Amino acid sequence: MQGYHGTHEVYAPIVNAQPPVPIYVGKAVPAGARKAGASSRGSELWKRLKEHADSIEAADNLRLRDFACRHLVVVPVWIPLAERFLVEYYRPVWNVLVDGFGNHPPGKGRKDMRRPRWDIIHPGRAWAASLTAAESEEDILRQVRDFFRQRAY
Numbered sequence: 001m002q003g004y005h006g007t008h009e010v011y012a013p014i015v016n017a018q019p020p021v022p023i024y025v026g027k028a029v030p031a032g033a034r035k036a037g038a039s040s041r042g043s044e045l046w047k048r049l050k051e052h053a054d055s056i057e058a059a060d061n062l063r064l065r066d067f068a069c070r071h072l073v074v075v076p077v078w079i080p081l082a083e084r085f086l087v088e089y090y091r092p093v094w095n096v097l098v099d100g101f102g103n104h105p106p107g108k109g110r111k112d113m114r115r116p117r118w119d120i121i122h123p124g125r126a127w128a129a130s131l132t133a134a135e136s137e138e139d140i141l142r143q144v145r146d147f148f149r150q151r152a153y
Contacts, residue, residue, distance in 0.1 A: 006066025013148040024094035026102050027083040059122035
Protein backbone atom coordinates (compact mmCIF):
# COMPACT_ATOMS: atom_id res chain seq x y z
CA MET A 1 0.00 0.00 0.00
CA GLN A 2 1.52 3.29 -1.03
CA GLY A 3 0.66 6.87 -0.20
CA TYR A 4 1.70 10.11 -1.87
CA HIS A 5 3.01 13.34 -0.33
CA GLY A 6 4.49 15.15 -3.33
CA THR A 7 3.64 18.17 -5.44
CA HIS A 8 1.87 16.70 -8.49
CA GLU A 9 -1.24 18.89 -8.62
CA VAL A 10 -3.71 16.12 -9.45
CA TYR A 11 -2.92 14.32 -6.18
CA ALA A 12 -3.16 17.45 -4.00
CA PRO A 13 -6.46 16.34 -2.38
CA ILE A 14 -4.78 13.34 -0.72
CA VAL A 15 -1.40 14.79 0.26
CA ASN A 16 -2.38 15.81 3.80
CA ALA A 17 -5.36 13.51 4.27
CA GLN A 18 -5.74 12.00 7.72
CA PRO A 19 -5.62 9.12 7.95
CA PRO A 20 -3.26 8.81 4.96
CA VAL A 21 -4.94 7.72 1.73
CA PRO A 22 -3.30 4.89 -0.22
CA ILE A 23 -2.71 5.62 -3.87
CA TYR A 24 -2.09 1.98 -4.81
CA VAL A 25 -2.48 -1.50 -3.34
CA GLY A 26 -0.51 -4.36 -4.86
CA LYS A 27 0.47 -7.91 -4.16
CA ALA A 28 3.60 -9.97 -4.56
CA VAL A 29 2.69 -13.62 -4.91
CA PRO A 30 5.68 -15.92 -4.45
CA ALA A 31 6.88 -17.97 -7.41
CA GLY A 32 5.01 -21.26 -7.55
CA ALA A 33 1.97 -19.95 -5.66
CA ARG A 34 -0.44 -20.97 -8.42
CA LYS A 35 0.78 -24.56 -8.13
CA ALA A 36 0.93 -24.67 -4.31
CA GLY A 37 4.71 -24.71 -4.30
CA ALA A 38 5.35 -21.21 -3.00
CA SER A 39 7.78 -20.28 -0.31
CA SER A 40 6.94 -17.49 2.12
CA ARG A 41 10.39 -15.93 2.43
CA GLY A 42 9.32 -12.49 1.21
CA SER A 43 11.81 -12.11 -1.66
CA GLU A 44 8.95 -11.62 -4.14
CA LEU A 45 7.71 -8.69 -2.05
CA TRP A 46 11.08 -6.91 -2.23
CA LYS A 47 11.36 -7.66 -5.95
CA ARG A 48 7.90 -6.19 -6.58
CA LEU A 49 8.62 -3.10 -4.46
CA LYS A 50 11.80 -2.56 -6.49
CA GLU A 51 9.81 -2.83 -9.73
CA HIS A 52 7.34 -0.23 -8.42
CA ALA A 53 10.19 2.05 -7.36
CA ASP A 54 11.70 1.73 -10.85
CA SER A 55 8.34 2.66 -12.45
CA ILE A 56 8.04 5.76 -10.27
CA GLU A 57 11.65 6.79 -10.92
CA ALA A 58 11.10 6.38 -14.67
CA ALA A 59 8.11 8.75 -14.63
CA ASP A 60 8.91 12.25 -15.85
CA ASN A 61 6.58 13.90 -13.32
CA LEU A 62 6.98 11.89 -10.10
CA ARG A 63 9.73 11.51 -7.49
CA LEU A 64 10.26 8.33 -5.51
CA ARG A 65 10.93 10.29 -2.31
CA ASP A 66 7.33 11.58 -2.46
CA PHE A 67 5.91 8.13 -1.74
CA ALA A 68 5.47 6.13 1.44
CA CYS A 69 5.05 2.40 1.44
CA ARG A 70 3.56 0.02 3.96
CA HIS A 71 3.70 -3.71 3.50
CA LEU A 72 2.43 -6.83 5.17
CA VAL A 73 4.03 -10.23 4.82
CA VAL A 74 1.50 -13.05 5.15
CA VAL A 75 1.21 -16.72 4.33
CA PRO A 76 0.71 -16.85 0.53
CA VAL A 77 -2.85 -18.18 0.72
CA TRP A 78 -3.97 -14.85 2.28
CA ILE A 79 -2.32 -12.54 -0.28
CA PRO A 80 -5.23 -12.35 -2.79
CA LEU A 81 -7.77 -11.90 0.01
CA ALA A 82 -5.79 -9.06 1.64
CA GLU A 83 -5.30 -7.28 -1.68
CA ARG A 84 -8.96 -7.58 -2.59
CA PHE A 85 -10.11 -6.26 0.80
CA LEU A 86 -7.72 -3.28 0.70
CA VAL A 87 -8.67 -2.33 -2.88
CA GLU A 88 -12.40 -2.60 -2.16
CA TYR A 89 -12.13 -0.72 1.14
CA TYR A 90 -9.77 2.11 0.11
CA ARG A 91 -10.46 2.21 -3.66
CA PRO A 92 -6.98 3.59 -4.43
CA VAL A 93 -6.87 5.74 -7.54
CA TRP A 94 -4.14 3.68 -9.24
CA ASN A 95 -6.16 0.51 -8.74
CA VAL A 96 -9.64 1.66 -9.72
CA LEU A 97 -9.11 4.50 -12.20
CA VAL A 98 -5.51 4.91 -13.36
CA ASP A 99 -4.65 1.33 -14.21
CA GLY A 100 -1.26 0.13 -15.35
CA PHE A 101 1.15 1.14 -12.57
CA GLY A 102 1.98 -2.46 -11.72
CA ASN A 103 2.19 -3.59 -15.35
CA HIS A 104 5.20 -5.31 -16.83
CA PRO A 105 6.37 -4.81 -20.42
CA PRO A 106 4.10 -6.73 -22.81
CA GLY A 107 5.38 -10.07 -23.96
CA LYS A 108 6.02 -11.18 -27.50
CA GLY A 109 2.88 -10.98 -29.61
CA ARG A 110 1.25 -8.37 -27.33
CA LYS A 111 2.87 -5.26 -28.77
CA ASP A 112 -0.53 -4.03 -29.99
CA MET A 113 -1.70 -3.40 -26.43
CA ARG A 114 -2.93 0.07 -25.50
CA ARG A 115 -0.73 2.33 -23.40
CA PRO A 116 -1.83 2.04 -19.75
CA ARG A 117 -3.56 5.07 -18.27
CA TRP A 118 -0.78 5.33 -15.68
CA ASP A 119 1.78 5.75 -18.46
CA ILE A 120 -0.34 8.37 -20.22
CA ILE A 121 -0.33 10.67 -17.19
CA HIS A 122 3.09 9.59 -15.87
CA PRO A 123 5.20 9.06 -19.02
CA GLY A 124 8.72 7.71 -18.82
CA ARG A 125 8.70 3.91 -18.97
CA ALA A 126 10.42 3.16 -22.27
CA TRP A 127 8.36 0.09 -23.06
CA ALA A 128 5.08 2.03 -22.74
CA ALA A 129 6.14 4.87 -25.06
CA SER A 130 5.76 2.63 -28.10
CA LEU A 131 2.17 1.68 -27.24
CA THR A 132 -0.81 3.63 -28.60
CA ALA A 133 -2.63 5.90 -26.16
CA ALA A 134 -6.39 5.44 -26.39
CA GLU A 135 -7.14 8.51 -24.26
CA SER A 136 -5.70 11.95 -23.72
CA GLU A 137 -3.77 12.94 -20.63
CA GLU A 138 -6.22 15.80 -20.06
CA ASP A 139 -9.23 13.46 -20.03
CA ILE A 140 -7.61 11.11 -17.52
CA LEU A 141 -6.48 13.96 -15.25
CA ARG A 142 -10.02 15.38 -15.30
CA GLN A 143 -11.37 11.97 -14.27
CA VAL A 144 -8.82 11.76 -11.42
CA ARG A 145 -9.85 15.22 -10.17
CA ASP A 146 -13.53 14.16 -10.29
CA PHE A 147 -12.67 10.91 -8.49
CA PHE A 148 -11.03 12.80 -5.63
CA ARG A 149 -13.85 15.37 -5.48
CA GLN A 150 -16.41 12.60 -5.10
CA ARG A 151 -14.38 11.02 -2.31
CA ALA A 152 -14.03 14.34 -0.39
CA TYR A 153 -10.82 13.63 1.54
